Amino acid sequence: MDLSCFKAYDLRGRVPDQLNPELAEKIGRAYVEVTGAKKVIVGYDIRLSSPDIAEALSEGLMAAGADVFDIGLCGTEQVYFATSHYKMDGGIMVTASHNPRDHNGMKMVGPESRPISSDNGLNDIRDRVLEPFSNAPNRGGHEPLEVMAAYVDHLLGYIDAGSLKPMRIVCNAGNGGAGLVIDQLEKHLPFEFIKVHHQPDGSFPNGVPNPILPENRAATADAVIEHGAAMGIAWDGDYDRCFFFDENGRFIEGYYIVGLLADQFLRKTGGGKVIHDPRLTWNTLDLVKAAGGEAVESKTGHAFIKQRMRDEDAIYGGEMSAHHYFRDFSYCDSGMIPWLLVAERLCQSGHTLSSLIDARIEAYPASGEINRTIDNPAKVIAAIEAQYSPDAKSINHVDGLSIEYDKWRFNLRMSNTEPVVRLNVESRADKVLMEEKTEELLAEMQRLNEAG
CATH class of the missing domain: 3.40.120.10 (Alpha-D-Glucose-1,6-Bisphosphate, subunit A, domain 3)
Known part of the structure; x- marks a missing residue:
């Protein structure tokens, strides 16, 4: 059986050769056997293959003895919301997010919408799929659940609805x-x-x-x-x-939205911790400090950010990849809460969005994430570290390599899934310096790659 749809954080693959109803049914059975869940939320996205895969998944969950609460067509965050709001044992969203149209997948969570990934159960579910199954003595039930309201x-x-304007x-x-x-x-x-x-x-x-x-x-x-x-x-x-x-x-680059949302949240709460990723940091650090908060750096990726938020009881977490996490949303990511907060800010401040963002781009111009295919990523990153560390103010390895100087900094990290190195550069109010250093690093990466 082809189990290549199992990834580090979720399942994604081509339908029907990598993911299909037959496999989905087995995944449902394995999910229950591995997690022990008795009550499971199931939802699915708008892909044409999603209803059939969700139905087969539900069949497997019920055959293994779990009750399925079916929330139907929805977004991933509604599965997160329903799992925690209704105190379920787990939730599974059938989705392939932004993958090609002939793909599908699943995102899984446990109690309190805690993510299930390769280091806490996803690999066990994958391995269990390969073994034979027998039906549970008591078959689970199926119940539609309306969660939209x-x-x-x-x-x-x-948001404060009273402060909103047309x-x-x-x-x-x-x-x-x-x-x-x-x-x-x-x-x-x-x-x-x-x-x-x-x-x-x-x-x-x-x-x-x-x-x-x-x-x-x-x-x-x-x-x-x-x-x-x-x-x-x-x-x-x-x-x-x-x-x-x-x-x-x-x-607008996601980096600047992280700073804007951190500032907006801290204004509401009067302080608290904000989790951010290490790729671009100075704008976020500046705004969080000014708003009386505490910035905490975490490795990139939703499982890491969510765990760090729980550990720190952080009010908000943001990644420049446009994932935004909220304590009151079970530390999960939402694509709806961010725009509501930004709209509220525009109404309350009377400022345009460009005026709120321009000053930040000017203060901390950034390259945005630049990807380069590199034959030996680890070797190239090590060579860059040796070359750039002597004059550095600080070096850290929270996620890849981050090197900081007085006027500029950069982060260089490997992709988990392909031979790609991702570069981010920013400076303090010096766009020309940022652009020069970006070109310099890209040229050096190319030279090292060609040198082998």
Whole structure:
């Protein structure tokens, strides 16, 4: 049996050769045997293969003795919400997020929506799939569960509705599931939504929803300009990530959104801890300190960030990859809470989004993440460290290599899944220096790669 769909954090693979209903049924059985779960939330995204895979998964869960609470078509964060809100033993979301249209997958959580990944059960589930199964003495039941109303109420709890003013917002669901939530939120908000690629459609007539790809941004940017909107928002297919565009249609790097949200949250709470990843840090550190918070660095990746947030009881965590995590959302990531907070900030401050962001880009210009294919990533990173460390102010290895100087810093890290090295560079208010150092590092990486 092909089990290549099992990855480090979740399951993803091509349908039907890497993931299909037959395998999904076995995964359901294995999930119950490994976790001991008795009550499990199941939801699925808009992909055409998702209902059949979710049905087979549910069949396996019930055959193994677990009760299935079926929340139907939804986003990943609704599985997280339902699992913790209704105090279930676990939850499984059938989704392949922004993977190609012929793919599907699963994201799994345990009690309190704690992630199940390769270091705490996912590999055990994979290994158990290969063994024969027998039915549980008592078959589990199946019950539909309506979670949208409770979920929308929870989302609205993050903002002060009384401070909101009429505002025009472009929202691009990319034919994923986000439009269903916007339609429900719309009833409670004074905003006018310009809806782009709004209808859920698993055939993805406008391409797979992945706004991080530059070629996928034009539809949102153009609509912002055409309609004179205050901002634009775009989501991936299962809407656990959201991406922002200012009133000029400019795409905003996720790094600057982390700082904005940290600042907004700390203003509300009057302090607390904020978790951030090590790729780009200075803007976040600056804003968190100014707002009376404490910044804590964590290794990149949702399982690491969520665990660190629990350890530190952090109020918010953010990654520049557009994942934003919230303590009151079971430390999970949401693609809906961030834009509500940014909209609230625009209403309360009277500022445009560009004016809030421009000053930060000027203070800490950044390269954005640049990927390079490298034959021997570890060797190249070690050579860069030897070359750049003598004059460094600080060096750390929280995630890859981070080297800091007075005026600039960089992070260099390997991909977990491919021979790629990811570079991020930032400076203190010196865009030219940032650009020079970025080019210098890229040239050096190329030279080292060619030298073998």
